Each structure stands twice: as C-alpha cells, then as structure tokens.
Amino acid sequence: MDNILKMSFAALFSAVVLAACGGNDETTPDSNANTENDAAENTETNEEAPSEEESDSMEEMDHSRMDHSSSGEVPEELADAQNPTYPVGSEAVMSANHMRGMDGAVAAIEGAYDTTVYMVTYTPAAGEEKVEDHKWVIHEEIENAGEQPYEQGDEVILEADHMEGMDGAAAVIDAAEDTTVYMVSYTDMETGEEVENHKWVTEDELSPVE
Known part of the structure; x- marks a missing residue:
C-alpha cells in the first residue's frame, strides 16, 4: 500500500x-x-x-556647392553703373549673410552695374536637390531675357554659373529688385580664404568702411 x-x-x-x-x-x-x-x-x-546635426547640414546645403570666386567675366549687355555709391576701386563692409564668411568682411569693389537682381528657387540641371531662395542672379544671366524685368512667380532658365548645376536650370523668380549690383573681392571671415570677383552683392548689403 x-x-x-x-x-x-x-x-x-x-x-x-x-x-x-x-x-x-x-x-x-x-x-x-x-x-x-x-x-x-x-x-x-x-x-x-534626423538628428540636429543632420538638420543643420541640410539647411547649409544651399551654398555648399557655390563657386565663391569667378573669372570676373560679365555678360556683354550688362551696363556699368553711372554713379555707383561704391565705385570700382573703393571698399565697403558687407552685411550679406547668404554665404558663410561674408558678413562683416571688407570688400574691394571690382565692378558696379545697374540691373535687375533676382532671388530664385531652382532645380539643378543635373537633377540634384532643389535650391530655394538663392541670392543673387541678375537679369542678364537669364536665358532669352528681354528688356522688361521678370516678376515674382515667373519661370525662367538660368545661364549663371555661380553654383554647380545652375547653368541651364529651370528656376522660379522669388523676388526682384532694380538696383546697383556689385562684384567684389574679400577675405572669408571664417576660413581666411581669398575670394576674388564674387558675384553678386547688392547695394543694400554694403555700408561704408569706418
């Protein structure tokens, strides 16, 4: 049991x-x-x-491909300014902030021209990411530009070569202004690089050297 x-x-x-x-x-x-x-x-x-660092990198992408210097050549039809506030050979302080190292730099005036200047948004010809609110493109750097200036919202084809993929790119005019535009040489405030014949700076972005 x-x-x-x-x-x-x-x-x-x-x-x-x-x-x-x-x-x-x-x-x-x-x-x-x-x-x-x-x-x-x-x-x-x-x-x-995306991380904060990645977001900052995307915001800076606009002018990362910009050619700061140029050969100094300008379109044949571009008219020299008759009485520019800052004549060729003079100096002025830049307050432009559309490129790093520019704000506060002393610029040597290499050229002064009366024209219509545009802020544009465009898609690079090679199909890269859209560039918004690019400063600046002048009237003479637009394909088949007539005598009348373009207006906000107009669609154009660019002939400027300030940035990779700009020449031949389709663009939309974001803003337009009749003014004196300047080609300048200066020392980059951040890198110390010598920038020659930079295109373009508007008269509103310059002030006298004190």
Missing part, C-alpha cells in the same frame, strides 16, 4: 512539473514577438527623426 501511494505521488509531481514547463513554452513566443516589435518601432523612430 505504501508503494502504491509513493508511486501515485511521484506521478502527480511529474504531471505538475510538465504542466509548468508547458506553460513557460507557451509564453516565450509572445515575449519574443513583443521584443521584436519594440525593436522595429525604435528603428522606425530613428529613421523618421
């Missing part, structure tokens, strides 16, 4: 142990699934939210 009780107890104990093991096996897949889902959600979140 004692043996029968012992065997029954052993059988009951084994059944309890097996049931416990079976319960652990059933919960494991759910736990793994939750872990995998959490990892996927974290990956999606990281992909959707």
Whole structure:
C-alpha cells in the first residue's frame, strides 16, 4: 500500500512539473514577438527623426556647392553703373549673410552695374536637390531675357554659373529688385580664404568702411 501511494505521488509531481514547463513554452513566443516589435518601432523612430546635426547640414546645403570666386567675366549687355555709391576701386563692409564668411568682411569693389537682381528657387540641371531662395542672379544671366524685368512667380532658365548645376536650370523668380549690383573681392571671415570677383552683392548689403 505504501508503494502504491509513493508511486501515485511521484506521478502527480511529474504531471505538475510538465504542466509548468508547458506553460513557460507557451509564453516565450509572445515575449519574443513583443521584443521584436519594440525593436522595429525604435528603428522606425530613428529613421523618421534626423538628428540636429543632420538638420543643420541640410539647411547649409544651399551654398555648399557655390563657386565663391569667378573669372570676373560679365555678360556683354550688362551696363556699368553711372554713379555707383561704391565705385570700382573703393571698399565697403558687407552685411550679406547668404554665404558663410561674408558678413562683416571688407570688400574691394571690382565692378558696379545697374540691373535687375533676382532671388530664385531652382532645380539643378543635373537633377540634384532643389535650391530655394538663392541670392543673387541678375537679369542678364537669364536665358532669352528681354528688356522688361521678370516678376515674382515667373519661370525662367538660368545661364549663371555661380553654383554647380545652375547653368541651364529651370528656376522660379522669388523676388526682384532694380538696383546697383556689385562684384567684389574679400577675405572669408571664417576660413581666411581669398575670394576674388564674387558675384553678386547688392547695394543694400554694403555700408561704408569706418
């Protein structure tokens, strides 16, 4: 009789142990699934939210491809300014901020011209990312430009070469202004680089040297 009780107890104990093991096996897949889902959600979140450094880099992309210096050649039809505020050979302080290293630099005036200057948004001819609110393109740097200046919203083709992919690119006029525009040489305030015959700076972006 004692043996029968012992065997029954052993059988009951084994059944309890097996049931416990079976319960652990059933919960494991759910736990793994939750872990995998959490990892996927974290990956999606990281992909959707660029870091602050990446955001700053995208904002600076506009003029990263800009040719600061130029040969100094200008369109044949571009008219010299008759009485510029800053004549060729004089100096002026720049307050332009459309390029790094420009604001506060002393510029030597290499050329002064009366024209219409435009701020434009364009898609580079090579299909690169759109460039918005680029400063500046002058009337004579637009394909088949007539005598009448363009207005905000007009669509044009650029012939300027200030930046990669600009020549031949389709653009939209964001703003237009009749003014004196200057070609300048200066020392980059951030890099110390000598910039020669930079195009363009408007008269509003210059002030007398004190």
